[in-house]
Amino acid sequence: MSLSDPLPSWNESQAKQSILDFVTRVATAGSRDYVPVNERIAVFDNDGTLWCEMPVPVQVFFICDRVRTTASKHPEWRRTEPFKSILAGDYRTAMATGTKGIVDLGMATHAGMTTDEFVLTVREWMAHAVHPQLKRPYTTAIYQPMFEVLSYMRSRGFSTFIVSGGGAEFMRVFAEDIYGVPPHQVIGSTIRTHFELRGGNPALVRDPSHDFFDDKIGKPVNINRFIGRRPIACFGNSDTDREMLLWTTLGRSDGRATLGVIVHHTDGQREFAYDREHVLSGQLDKGLDEAGEYGWIVADIKKDWKVVFPTAARPAQQSF
Amino acid sequence: MSLSDPLPSWNESQAKQSILDFVTRVATAGSRDYVPVNERIAVFDNDGTLWCEMPVPVQVFFICDRVRTTASKHPEWRRTEPFKSILAGDYRTAMATGTKGIVDLGMATHAGMTTDEFVLTVREWMAHAVHPQLKRPYTTAIYQPMFEVLSYMRSRGFSTFIVSGGGAEFMRVFAEDIYGVPPHQVIGSTIRTHFELRGGNPALVRDPSHDFFDDKIGKPVNINRFIGRRPIACFGNSDTDREMLLWTTLGRSDGRATLGVIVHHTDGQREFAYDREHVLSGQLDKGLDEAGEYGWIVADIKKDWKVVFPTAARPAQQSF
Numbered sequence: 001m002s003l004s005d006p007l008p009s010w011n012e013s014q015a016k017q018s019i020l021d022f023v024t025r026v027a028t029a030g031s032r033d034y035v036p037v038n039e040r041i042a043v044f045d046n047d048g049t050l051w052c053e054m055p056v057p058v059q060v061f062f063i064c065d066r067v068r069t070t071a072s073k074h075p076e077w078r079r080t081e082p083f084k085s086i087l088a089g090d091y092r093t094a095m096a097t098g099t100k101g102i103v104d105l106g107m108a109t110h111a112g113m114t115t116d117e118f119v120l121t122v123r124e125w126m127a128h129a130v131h132p133q134l135k136r137p138y139t140t141a142i143y144q145p146m147f148e149v150l151s152y153m154r155s156r157g158f159s160t161f162i163v164s165g166g167g168a169e170f171m172r173v174f175a176e177d178i179y180g181v182p183p184h185q186v187i188g189s190t191i192r193t194h195f196e197l198r199g200g201n202p203a204l205v206r207d208p209s210h211d212f213f214d215d216k217i218g219k220p221v222n223i224n225r226f227i228g229r230r231p232i233a234c235f236g237n238s239d240t241d242r243e244m245l246l247w248t249t250l251g252r253s254d255g256r257a258t259l260g261v262i263v264h265h266t267d268g269q270r271e272f273a274y275d276r277e278h279v280l281s282g283q284l285d286k287g288l289d290e291a292g293e294y295g296w297i298v299a300d301i302k303k304d305w306k307v308v309f310p311t312a313a314r315p316a317q318q319s320f
Numbered sequence: 321m322s323l324s325d326p327l328p329s330w331n332e333s334q335a336k337q338s339i340l341d342f343v344t345r346v347a348t349a350g351s352r353d354y355v356p357v358n359e360r361i362a363v364f365d366n367d368g369t370l371w372c373e374m375p376v377p378v379q380v381f382f383i384c385d386r387v388r389t390t391a392s393k394h395p396e397w398r399r400t401e402p403f404k405s406i407l408a409g410d411y412r413t414a415m416a417t418g419t420k421g422i423v424d425l426g427m428a429t430h431a432g433m434t435t436d437e438f439v440l441t442v443r444e445w446m447a448h449a450v451h452p453q454l455k456r457p458y459t460t461a462i463y464q465p466m467f468e469v470l471s472y473m474r475s476r477g478f479s480t481f482i483v484s485g486g487g488a489e490f491m492r493v494f495a496e497d498i499y500g501v502p503p504h505q506v507i508g509s510t511i512r513t514h515f516e517l518r519g520g521n522p523a524l525v526r527d528p529s530h531d532f533f534d535d536k537i538g539k540p541v542n543i544n545r546f547i548g549r550r551p552i553a554c555f556g557n558s559d560t561d562r563e564m565l566l567w568t569t570l571g572r573s574d575g576r577a578t579l580g581v582i583v584h585h586t587d588g589q590r591e592f593a594y595d596r597e598h599v600l601s602g603q604l605d606k607g608l609d610e611a612g613e614y615g616w617i618v619a620d621i622k623k624d625w626k627v628v629f630p631t632a633a634r635p636a637q638q639s640f
Contacts, residue, residue, distance in 0.1 A: 038502055115544055116573060159504075172548045182358055183548030184479075184504070193544060195537040195563055201571025202563070204544050217515040224435055224513060224524050226546060228492045228503030243515055243522070251521025253436060 006152040009145040009307045015261065015299040019149060022259040026232065027156040033257040035232060037157040042233035043223060043244060044150070046164035046171060046188075048282040049237045049263050050179060051142040052131065054272035056091070057281045058138045059166050060102075062125055064091065066109040074108070083108070095280060103210065110167060111191055111208035118206055122173040136309065139178050144310045145299075146235070146263070150179055153233070161185045161231070163223060163244060165215035165281075169206075187226045189214045215240050220247035232256050237263040238282045242290070249294055260296035262287050267302040270309075326472040329465040329627045335581065335619040339469060342579040346552065347476040353577040355552060357477040362553035363543060363564060364470070366484035366491060366508075368602040369557045369583050370499060371462040372451065374592035376411070377601045378458045379486050382445055384411065386429040394428075403428070415600055423530065430487060431511055431528035438526055442493040456629065459498050464630045465619075466555070466583070470499055473553070481505045481551070483543060483564060485535035485601075489526075507546045509534045535560045540567035552576050557583040558602045562610070569614055580616035582607050587622040590629075 010016040026035040047053035067077065067086045077083035082094035082101035094101065110118065131141050150160050162181050164171060168188030175181045190211040193204045214222045220243050223231065234241070234248035241262075249258040264284065265274050276285040291298050301308065330336040346355040367373035387397065387406045397403035402414035402421035414421065430438065451461050470480050482491060482501050488508030495501045510531040513524045534542045540563050543551065554561070554568035561582075569578040584604065585594050596605040611618050621628065 038496065161504075168545075168548070176358065184481075184546060186548065190545060193541055195540045195567070197566075202540065202566045204540060204567075220515045220522065220524060221513055225488075225510060226504060228489070228506065246517075246522045247515070247524075 006155070007145065007148045009148055009305060011304055011306050013300075013304045015297050015304045018297045019152075019259065019261065022233065022257065023153060023156050023158075026257055027158075035256060039229065039232065039256070040153075040156070040158040041161065041227060041229055041231040042153050042158045043161045043163045043227075043231045043235070043248065044146070045236040045238070045241045045244075046162050046166055048265065049143075049235050049241075050146050050150075050162070051138070052134065052271065053281050054265075054274065054279075055133070056095070057166060058131075058141070059170050060280070061129065061131075061138070062122070062170065063105050063109050064094075065125060065129065066121075067105065070109075106167075107191070107208035110170075111206045113206055115169065115193060115204040115206060118169060119173055122170055126174055134309070139174060140310055142178055142310065143263075143305070144307050145305045147179065147310070149235070150181070154180065158233070159185065161187060161223075161227060163214065163219050164188045165213070165240060167191075168214070187214060187222050217243050219244035223247065230254070230256075233259040233261075235261045235263065236287075237265065238284050239286045240281075240283075242287055245287075245294070245296060249296065260294065262291055262296055262298050264288070264298050264300050266300050267305075267308065269302075271301060326475070327465065327468045329468055329625060331624055331626050333620075333624045335617050335624045338617045339472075339579065339581065342553065342577065343473060343476050343478075346577055347478075355576060359549065359552065359576070360473075360476070360478040361481065361547060361549055361551040362473050362478045363481045363483045363547075363551045363555070363568065364466070365556040365558070365561045365564075366482050366486055368585065369463075369555050369561075370466050370470075370482070371458070372454065372591065373601050374585075374594065374599075375453070376415070377486060378451075378461070379490050380415075380600070381449065381451075381458075382442070382490065383425050383429050384414075385445060385449065386441075387425065390429075426487075427511070427528035430490075431526045433526055435489065435513060435524040435526060438489060439493055442490055446494055454629070459494060460630055462498055462630065463583075463625070464627050465625045467499065467630065469555070470501070474500065478553070479505065481507060481543075481547060483534065483539050484508045485533070485560060487511075488534070507534060507542050509538075537563050539564035543567065550574075550576075553579040553581075555581045555583065556607075557585065558604050559606045560601075560603075562607060565607075565614070565616060569616065580611075580614060582611055582616055582618050584608070584618050584620050586620050587625075587628065589622075591621060 007016055025031050025033040044050055047057045064086050067083055071077055071087055082097040085094035129138055131138055134141050154160055160181055166188050168186055168190050171188055172183040172186045175186045192207045192209040192211045196203055231248045234245050236245055245260045249260040265272060274282055327336055345351050345353040364370055367377045384406050387403055391397055391407055402417040405414035449458055451458055454461050474480055480501055486508050488506055488510050491508055492503040492506045495506045512527045512529040512531045516523055551568045554565050556565055565580045569580045585592060594602055
């Protein structure tokens, strides 16, 4: 590692070299693979790619805490799943209610307030919540090596976008502070909102109605809807990122050089180890089989990352 | 006008001075109204604000041309309104079919192809189409004074977004070339797309299904969905921009200084004069009454603009 190494938390490895080579090739004037700045679009999954998603994604912790905090206003929750199990501390039973249960939880905790009120609720929660196993604030449960990739790519003219199955308005509260990604470059799942005047003043109200699930085949759809341009680099960690990896790297009529990277969770000591087995979020099965075929780089956390989470001294990082 | 005047196509007027004052106040470090760069968001309507929308919006010309070009593949159109009237050159009858007719036209001309194919179709059309009255390519039927506002605000750290009732994917084909606004900062109406593999390669296919109408109350909803931050400046020209003007300028908990501007089409000689009377696009009635109450600036084209359209020599403008 030289002093000017833009990825100091990465061990010298094929993954690190592939990222450095790709960025240099597309961002160097005169290079055969040169790409103009306005086409240097990189997309990043969030849960499991930029920060920890185990044992459940951070937003699920938020939901559970909100259910407990607001339970006194909802006596019916004591008799209704999945609320009942969450209030009893039995997350396994709650999660076993599947998609319907999780959608019910999402609506109960993410709707029925203005957008401004929701932002304040998330900000307040995020300022105090701590990851139960990692024993650190969620805002520091981000992957230092990936933070370096974000910063490095931006320093070479890339626009970095988050494209996550998580809630867009949840992530937007902290993504600029912890990743340097502004709200309009955070794409995620959404519920509907409507405009109204309250006492003469405009408000946007969050309705308990599903809008768009930004996952799997929804990711390329939303990349087109929000970015309107095909990314040339894509970072994911699970099979739910497969379609956006395909959309980035395969069958392009513009012939652009592309980069696809899969973060492989191999380190049960420093983080969590998981891949082919079914998990609530983060299953990686097809992706491991297809990476070779499509030329996607697999970054092995155990072997490739010198550190996983930021240490206290991280001057490039704004405090939250 | 000094040599360093950032708005040389504007006459010295209250509107010009208000824009200059506002930008200076929010972009000058140490100013009482200083706003950090990442919150300097300005939104612009397109039709009638950034370019000409008379006698009908440019996208309507595109639709009519597409109906004629593809009519041989749709013999049923000879018997079906509004296609029948368009093929007969009777636009008045075609437009009288109202929203349903226009949606049918939109679906017939904007769906059933991949996103890549649609981009090529719009690009090809735009390269040759000429405004029937103005006798200039649509790409030069843009308002030079507003182009200067876009450039000036960007030079002072603003991010400029288009928020238009027009089709997002239609505008994105040319917005970067003619306005300097990249695709991900172009927000508009959308139809649904879906992801599929065609011969092993990923494709996004445009479906004949309405997704979102980015107009009136839809504008603040989409500003929140796409930008995720309240703009501090908003430029519009019709009552369909009212809700985004309210959302920008009224009842903010953050106390930010804001700017609302309405372009008033008063010049029947150099352009088109219209306001309170009903028109297909661009009616301005409520806005004229409310501007004083809400402190919105009315820019009077006849009095305030030295020139309306770009002259041949406009070095700041990329060729299309």
